[in-house]
Amino acid sequence: MFAVIRRSFVFCFYLFLLETNKNCARHLPTAFKLKHHNNRELAQTLKDVHRNCPTITRLYVLDRTSVRGVPLSVIELSNRPGFHLPLKPEFKYSANMHGNEVVGREMLLKLAHYLCDEYENGNEQIRDLLNHTRIHILPSLNPDGWEVAAAQKPSHIDWLLGRQNANRVDLNRDFPDLDQLVFEENNTSRNNHLLSELQKLDYVPQPETVAAMHWIMHHPFVLSANLHDGDVVANYPYDEARGGKNRDYSVSPDDETFRHLALSYASKHKHMGKPDNVPCRNQTPPEFGRQGGITNGAAWYSLQGGMQDFNYLSSNTFDITVEMNCLKFAPERMLPDEWDNNKDALIHYMWQTHIGIKGFVRSEMTGEPVANAVIQVTNVTNNALSVINHDITTAGTGEYWRLLTPGDYVIKASAVGFHPRTKLVTVTNTKKHSAQLVNFALAELEKSLEDPR
Numbered sequence: 229m230f231a232v233i234r235r236s237f238v239f240c241f242y243l244f245l246l247e248t249n250k251n252c253a254r255h256l257p258t259a260f261k262l263k264h265h266n267n268r269e270l271a272q273t274l275k276d277v278h279r280n281c282p283t284i285t286r287l288y289v290l291d292r293t294s295v296r297g298v299p300l301s302v303i304e305l306s307n308r309p310g311f312h313l314p315l316k317p318e319f320k321y322s323a324n325m326h327g328n329e330v331v332g333r334e335m336l337l338k339l340a341h342y343l344c345d346e347y348e349n350g351n352e353q354i355r356d357l358l359n360h361t362r363i364h365i366l367p368s369l370n371p372d373g374w375e376v377a378a379a380q381k382p383s384h385i386d387w388l389l390g391r392q393n394a395n396r397v398d399l400n401r402d403f404p405d406l407d408q409l410v411f412e413e414n415n416t417s418r419n420n421h422l423l424s425e426l427q428k429l430d431y432v433p434q435p436e437t438v439a440a441m442h443w444i445m446h447h448p449f450v451l452s453a454n455l456h457d458g459d460v461v462a463n464y465p466y467d468e469a470r471g472g473k474n475r476d477y478s479v480s481p482d483d484e485t486f487r488h489l490a491l492s493y494a495s496k497h498k499h500m501g502k503p504d505n506v507p508c509r510n511q512t513p514p515e516f517g518r519q520g521g522i523t524n525g526a527a528w529y530s531l532q533g534g535m536q537d538f539n540y541l542s543s544n545t546f547d548i549t550v551e552m553n554c555l556k557f558a559p560e561r562m563l564p565d566e567w568d569n570n571k572d573a574l575i576h577y578m579w580q581t582h583i584g585i586k587g588f589v590r591s592e593m594t595g596e597p598v599a600n601a602v603i604q605v606t607n608v609t610n611n612a613l614s615v616i617n618h619d620i621t622t623a624g625t626g627e628y629w630r631l632l633t634p635g636d637y638v639i640k641a642s643a644v645g646f647h648p649r650t651k652l653v654t655v656t657n658t659k660k661h662s663a664q665l666v667n668f669a670l671a672e673l674e675k676s677l678e679d680p681r
């Protein structure tokens with residue numbers, strides 16, 4: 229009897245300590261079931277993560293709803309949610325752009341839960357990631373399409389039903405086609421931020437597309453990935469082939485960096501990057517496993533109006549597409565295995581936000597930040613002289629981030645009203661470490677020499 233009373237007292241005292249000194253207690257993992265969450269459950273799941281980790285999360289919605297009025301919900305994870313901190317890069321994951329491609333949707337809900345629990349439980353890797361990266365997660369860009377696909381009977385899953393939005397538009401063919409501006413012969417205009425170069429569109433983009441475009445243009449995203457189903461491969465730009473071809477390797481100026489980014493995901497996936505990975509039944513040669521689990525988008529098949537190329541050509545964002553599962557609307561029983569397949573890859577890919585260089589461009593005279601300064605890069609590794617014909621620009625705070633693979637580079641910073649300045653930089657990319665800091669102080673031009681524009 230005394231032993232029972234003693235155990236009860238110890239248990240009650242333990243509960244008292246948990247209640248009165250929560251800082252000394254470990255965060256208890258929250259319950260999460262990998263299942264097909266409907267749109268209401270998706271929103272509630274994000275609210276649950278925020279409730280469990282209020283100091284490292286923030287909920288918001290994009291500035292347009294779906295056609296049927298469903299909010300496009302995002303959760304942000306960072307040690308200072310809601311604030312852009314100097315030189316802290318921003319990253320985004322999105323999924324379910326095609327409503328019947330659902331594995332990414334569930335993986336992102338699980339990822340948000342995982343990051344919350346692991347951060348609170350003191351996982352040093354996750355704490356370091358969130359302390360140095362501002363992460364945005366959009367589990368579903370096409371909730372209306374999901375509703376259509378989810379209404380099917382499990383025994384009769386149609387390959388296309390629910391792919392489009394409620395207006396029967398494929399969202400991944402609905403973005404402004406900026407590739408054509410790059411592909412034009414004798415195009416000597418800007419090689420970046422090309423949206424302003426379009427005179428007009430001959431169609432009205434869907435509300436989900438407009439919401440994604442505004443999201444991309446509003447935040448200084450450095451890196452992102454969009455999650456799909458239909459195969460198992462990491463796909464990188466360009467998605468559109470030159471000359472109207474149906475299939476042809478379409479090299480971007482940052483092809484080497486994009487190959488690295490795609491490989492960084494595929495190599496950490498349990499199967500994607502392995503030569504013996506069993507190809508999907510619908511897969512046509514080449515078998516992606518023999519390519520390290522990656523492919524150039526247009527070398528697989530060409531598409532116009534995709535979000536991947538729009539990210540790269542309209543902003544400073546480097547974006548890839550990850551195909552996670554062979555099936556459309558994969559059954560729930562597959563989701564735990566898919567988390568096991570993708571967890572390490574999802575986390576490792578976010579760390580790639582920190583490769584290359586970053587820094588400030590400021591006025592040498594005043595110390596004020598220089599917005600819209602142009603960062604140009606020339607690869608001089610092994611005595612090469614290869615201009616990377618895709619510049620990036622500084623944010624309003626004078627910050628920039630430039631993803632690069634290891635090597636030697638000449639970096640040039642220039643801006644209207646200032647003398648340009650160059651630096652020779654050796655990029656090393658220390659694993660899980662902030663990008664190298666390369667700041668520029670630009671001397672102002674004399675008034676008589678200023679560009680009259």
